[in-house]
Amino acid sequence: MTATANEYVGAPAPAVAGVPIPQVVAFxxxxxxxxxxxxxxxxxxxxxxxCFALFACAFNLLIGYVGLLSFGHAAFLGAAGYGAAHSAxxxxxxxxxxxxxxxxxxxxxxxxxxxxxxxxKGIYFANITLAFAQMVYFFSVQAGFTGGEDGIQSVxxxxxxxxLNLNETLTLYFVVLAIFLAGFLLIYRAIHSPFGQVLKAxxxxxxxxxxxxxxxxxxxxxxxxxxxxxAGLAGAxxxxxxxxxxxxxxxxxxSGEVVLMTLLGGLGTVFGPVVGAFIxxxxxxxxxxxxxxxxxxxGVIFVVCVLTFRRGVIGELGNLLRKSx
Amino acid sequence: xxxxxxxxxxLFGQLLIGLINGxxxxxxxxxxxxxxxxLNIINFTHxxxxxxxxxxxxxxxxxxxxxxxxxxxxAPVVVGITGIALERTTLKxxxxxxxxYGLLLTFGFALxxxxxxxxxxxxxxxxxxxxxxxxxxxxxxxxxxxxxRAWVIVFSLAVCLTTWYVIERTRLGSYLRAATENPALxxxxxxxxxxxxxxxxxFGVGLAALAGVLAAPIYQVNPLMGAxxxxxxxxxxxxxxxxxxxGSIVTGFALGVVEGFTKVFYPEASNTVIFVIxxxxxxxxxxxxxxxAS
Numbered sequence: 001m002t003a004t005a006n007e008y009v010g011a012p013a014p015a016v017a018g019v020p021i022p023q024v025v026a027f028x029x030x031x032x033x034x035x036x037x038x039x040x041x042x043x044x045x046x047x048x049x050x051c052f053a054l055f056a057c058a059f060n061l062l063i064g065y066v067g068l069l070s071f072g073h074a075a076f077l078g079a080a081g082y083g084a085a086h087s088a089x090x091x092x093x094x095x096x097x098x099x100x101x102x103x104x105x106x107x108x109x110x111x112x113x114x115x116x117x118x119x120x121k122g123i124y125f126a127n128i129t130l131a132f133a134q135m136v137y138f139f140s141v142q143a144g145f146t147g148g149e150d151g152i153q154s155v156x157x158x159x160x161x162x163x164l165n166l167n168e169t170l171t172l173y174f175v176v177l178a179i180f181l182a183g184f185l186l187i188y189r190a191i192h193s194p195f196g197q198v199l200k201a202x203x204x205x206x207x208x209x210x211x212x213x214x215x216x217x218x219x220x221x222x223x224x225x226x227x228x229x230x231a232g233l234a235g236a237x238x239x240x241x242x243x244x245x246x247x248x249x250x251x252x253x254x255s256g257e258v259v260l261m262t263l264l265g266g267l268g269t270v271f272g273p274v275v276g277a278f279i280x281x282x283x284x285x286x287x288x289x290x291x292x293x294x295x296x297x298x299g300v301i302f303v304v305c306v307l308t309f310r311r312g313v314i315g316e317l318g319n320l321l322r323k324s325x
Numbered sequence: 326x327x328x329x330x331x332x333x334x335x336l337f338g339q340l341l342i343g344l345i346n347g348x349x350x351x352x353x354x355x356x357x358x359x360x361x362x363x364l365n366i367i368n369f370t371h372x373x374x375x376x377x378x379x380x381x382x383x384x385x386x387x388x389x390x391x392x393x394x395x396x397x398x399x400a401p402v403v404v405g406i407t408g409i410a411l412e413r414t415t416l417k418x419x420x421x422x423x424x425x426y427g428l429l430l431t432f433g434f435a436l437x438x439x440x441x442x443x444x445x446x447x448x449x450x451x452x453x454x455x456x457x458x459x460x461x462x463x464x465x466x467x468x469x470x471x472x473x474r475a476w477v478i479v480f481s482l483a484v485c486l487t488t489w490y491v492i493e494r495t496r497l498g499s500y501l502r503a504a505t506e507n508p509a510l511x512x513x514x515x516x517x518x519x520x521x522x523x524x525x526x527x528f529g530v531g532l533a534a535l536a537g538v539l540a541a542p543i544y545q546v547n548p549l550m551g552a553x554x555x556x557x558x559x560x561x562x563x564x565x566x567x568x569x570x571x572g573s574i575v576t577g578f579a580l581g582v583v584e585g586f587t588k589v590f591y592p593e594a595s596n597t598v599i600f601v602i603x604x605x606x607x608x609x610x611x612x613x614x615x616x617x618a619s
Contacts, residue, residue: 069425069428116604116607116608119607119611120607120611122423122424122425123361123365123366123367123424123425123428123567124563124567126367126425126428127367127559127560127562127563127567128563128603128607130556130559131556131559131560131563131600131603132600132604134556134557134560134600135597135600135601135604138596138597138600139597141596142593142596252556256432256436259429259432263429291443291444292440292441292443292444293440293444294440295436295437295439295440295443296436296437296440296441296444298433298436298440299433299434299435299436299437299438299440300433300437301433302429302430302432302433302436303415303430303433303434303437305429306419306426306429306430306433307415307418307419307430310422310426
């Protein structure tokens with residue numbers, strides 16, 4: 001699946017430090033909104049959306065720039081959540097170490113799953129990642145420390161670096177925002193580095209990239225591990241915010257949800273996954289009383305996006321403005 | 326009497342459960358394989374269509390008084406027709422795109438169908454009684470074999486082998502296999518390939534509905550009955566090799582049995598054993614046991 005939105009920029013556009021101006025502006029707008037938002041909107045909702053936005057950006061790294069659709073990214077989100085929650089609750093890790101530990105768990109899992117999955121492409125890849133995620137799910141159901149159906153509850157948030165008390169909602173919000181922005185910028189940097197260019201080359205024409213001397217498998221594996229790591233960062237942060245790590249985050253429906261967010265926002269766009277995540281989260285929030293209808297609405301969005309709206313919100317917007325966003 | 330420290334009663338009991346699950350894996354993965362062969366998409370709606378089969382059986386009984394045997398005949402046709410409608414109106418618009426869009430579209434339909442049924446009928450199962458003719462069972466000495474379960478195994482094996490025969494040994498099947506290899510050329514010979522694609526999708530979906538009717542008396546009729554099952558079936562398909570007809574049948578039954586035995590010897594792993602086998606198979610043969618290297 002190739003990205004459609006960032007391909008039509010021909011001549012080099014005006015840029016700040018190598019970043020095209022529209023993207024700098026968009027980043028400024030996004031940061032301003034997110035910094036002001038907790039004073040207007042319920043902060044816990046925002047934090048949830050930020051965690052999912054980072055999750056979707058990590059997922060987009062793989063689908064948008066390597067062309068690999070993973071249907072098992074919940075495994076990384078969930079495993080990191082369990083890692084962070086367990087280390088914070090049972091071993092008394094401070095939040096920064098708990099998040100690091102959770103992220104490391106996801107990275108290690110990414111190496112293991114990636115090494116096997118990366119050998120396949122397209123539908124096979126989607127199927128294989130889904131199956132591995134299901135393995136992680138059943139492991140989480142049965143392993144003792146995950147608490148089975150109950151999950152790991154009342155995880156202590158603690159004090160970040162011994163200074164910031166994360167039990168204060170606003171402090172926590174800005175920490176989550178900082179984590180999100182750091183993750184977002186790192187992913188941006190990875191995509192727009194020579195490494196990212198090689199990834200795109202592999203996506204467009206793998207045999208040619210190989211013939212030019214690039215070890216495609218290694219690049220793809222590295223991209224997979226990066227994607228898993230950032231998904232893990234999102235999961236670990238989410239576990240501390242909600243003080244909960246549960247089976248919901250490992251279930252395959254979560255893997256489907258991140259696909260939905262990214263597709264709706266715009267595959268292969270820089271800001272699409274963020275917008276998609278916020279829209280999906282807002283929808284779920286408003287529709288939560290309607291029970292099974294949430295699933296129906298998600299399904300309808302999938303169908304509409306695939307049939308008529310394949311560029312996604314940001315992709316369409318970028319196309320309209322003739323800018324790459 | 327015991328074998329390896331396990332009472333034979335338990336061993337054969339699990340073997341039977343394994344064969345039953347295997348029968349469903351085989352029927353469902355066969356449908357997926359047939360569809361994948363020609364359309365090149367993984368039909369994510371398959372689990373929902375399996376569930377629809379069971380529900381059509383339930384509706385036929387509740388509304389029209391038509392029992393199990395009629396359901397076995399009508400449900401696959403009804404669900405197959407909805408599948409054909411789906412293919413004609415939406416799926417066919419995506420053939421010129423990356424096949425992953427087909428996967429996403431069918432995933433969306435699965436969410437819609439399962440959501441609607443769950444809204445209407447909740448998450449608890451609705452009972453569907455066994456046909457009177459197949460009540461009771463046989464005492465084989467070493468174990469008790471319920472008639473209905475024996476019927477499920479024999480019938481699904483018969484359906485699988487008939488499908489295999491039609492695809493691999495008849496003229497119609499040869500058209501199908503040729504269209505899988507090179508649709509443009511087959512079309513040039515005057516065969517209506519788009520219609521063949523539509524009917525193939527309808528047939529694969531019909532197989533899923535048939536499995537649903539077979540499952541109704543065993544597992545009850547539940548809106549989510551296909552949701553988790555289908556993911557196991559995806560793993561079965563990967564192990565067997567996507568698109569391989571015989572591969573789906575053999576691996577379907579074999580993995581059901583392996584899963585059954587795992588329940589006896591190491592119950593903790595019974596849910597994961599298929600995925601572990603999948604990982605091992607991928608290490609040795611990335612294209613699956615019966616798949617051709619791509």
